[in-house]
Amino acid sequence: MDIYSELRELALASRLKRLSETMMGEAEALYQDLGIDFRPRWFLLFYILGRRTRMGIVDLAGLLGMTHPAVKKIADEMLKAGIIMEEKDPADDRRRLLTLSPQGHQVLPRLLPVWEEIRGSVRDLLAEARVDLIRDLEQVEATFAQRSVIHRTRERLGLPVRDRLEIVDYRPAYKKHFKSLNEEWLTKDFVIEEHDAKILNNPNRTILNRGGFILFALLDGEVAGTCAMVRYKGDVFELCKMAVAPNARRKGIGRALAQAAVERACREGAREIFLQTSPLLKPALRLYRKMGFKKQARYPLPRPDYGRDSLTLRLELAC
Incomplete structure (x- = not known):
C-alpha cells in the first residue's frame, strides 16, 4: 500500500x-x-x-x-x-x-x-x-x-481568518504596549528591577536616542508582540525586552520578531548581537539557539546586572 x-x-x-x-x-x-x-x-x-x-x-x-x-x-x-x-x-x-x-x-x-x-x-x-x-x-x-x-x-471550519503578521517600527501610540507586554512576563515569573523600569518607562532615551530600534508585531492590526535592539559601540547590539501577548503565543510571532530584529541590525552594520535570558524561559532559549545564538561565559556590555538568574548568549553576524 x-x-x-x-x-x-x-x-x-x-x-x-x-x-x-x-x-x-x-x-x-x-x-x-x-x-x-x-x-x-x-x-x-x-x-x-x-x-x-x-x-x-x-x-x-x-x-x-x-x-x-x-x-x-x-x-x-x-x-x-x-x-x-x-x-x-x-x-x-x-x-x-x-x-x-x-x-x-x-x-x-x-x-x-x-x-x-x-x-x-x-x-x-x-x-x-x-x-x-x-x-x-x-x-x-x-x-x-x-x-x-x-x-x-x-x-x-468557520474560524476567523488571520491576517498576515506584520512587523512595524516603534510609534508613540505603541509605547504603552511595549511596557505592558514586558510587564506581563516580568511580573509572572520575576520582579521588575530598576534597569527594567528605566527601559520600559523611557524607551526613547534608553533605546531610540542611542541608535537602537523597537519593533512591534501586529496580528489582525492589533499589537501582539514587541522586541528592542540597543546599540553599543556602533556595530554591537543587544536584543532585549522580547515579549508576546499570552493569547498570541505559539503562532511564530516571537520568531518573526527576532528574525526581523536581526535582519534590521544587519542592515545597520551589526557584527554581533548579545542578549541575556533566564534559564526558566525555555521556549525563548530554544528560539535563540535555533537562530544561532551561542552561550557566553559573561556579559560584555556595560550595564547593570539583573538580580534574576540569566544566561548570556551571542550571535556572530556575517551580513
Whole structure:
C-alpha cells in the first residue's frame, strides 16, 4: 500500500518533501562519484554568488525567500568547507559580504556542465511524464500566496481568518504596549528591577536616542508582540525586552520578531548581537539557539546586572 497515494492531497507537503529529499540524495551521490566536494543544499547560495560576485546574508535571505538563520547556517557550512569566504563591504567596513573563495572559483567550472546535464535530465523526466511541472508549480505558489491551505481550511471550519503578521517600527501610540507586554512576563515569573523600569518607562532615551530600534508585531492590526535592539559601540547590539501577548503565543510571532530584529541590525552594520535570558524561559532559549545564538561565559556590555538568574548568549553576524 502506498500511503501517499491513499492520502493524496492530505499528504501533499510530505510527498513534495520526500521527492525533494530523494533528488537531493541522488545529487549528492553524483557529486561524490565525480570527485566533487559539494553538497546539494549549498547549490542556491553557490549559484547566486557565482553570478553576482558578492552579497550579504540579509540580501541572500530576501532573494531566496528564506530566513536569516537558515541562510547563515548554510553559509557557515560553506565557509567551513572553504568554497566561499567573507570580505568587507567597500561601502561599509562594518558589513561583511560573502563571495566565492579561490577554491570555489576552481570548483565552479566543474559544476556548471554537471548542472546543465541535471537540467536536461529533469526536462527529459518531465517530458516523459507528460507534465509541465515547473509552470504548474509556479501557478500553485502564486495561488498559495493569495490564499494558503490553512487560510482556506479556517474558512471551511468557520474560524476567523488571520491576517498576515506584520512587523512595524516603534510609534508613540505603541509605547504603552511595549511596557505592558514586558510587564506581563516580568511580573509572572520575576520582579521588575530598576534597569527594567528605566527601559520600559523611557524607551526613547534608553533605546531610540542611542541608535537602537523597537519593533512591534501586529496580528489582525492589533499589537501582539514587541522586541528592542540597543546599540553599543556602533556595530554591537543587544536584543532585549522580547515579549508576546499570552493569547498570541505559539503562532511564530516571537520568531518573526527576532528574525526581523536581526535582519534590521544587519542592515545597520551589526557584527554581533548579545542578549541575556533566564534559564526558566525555555521556549525563548530554544528560539535563540535555533537562530544561532551561542552561550557566553559573561556579559560584555556595560550595564547593570539583573538580580534574576540569566544566561548570556551571542550571535556572530556575517551580513
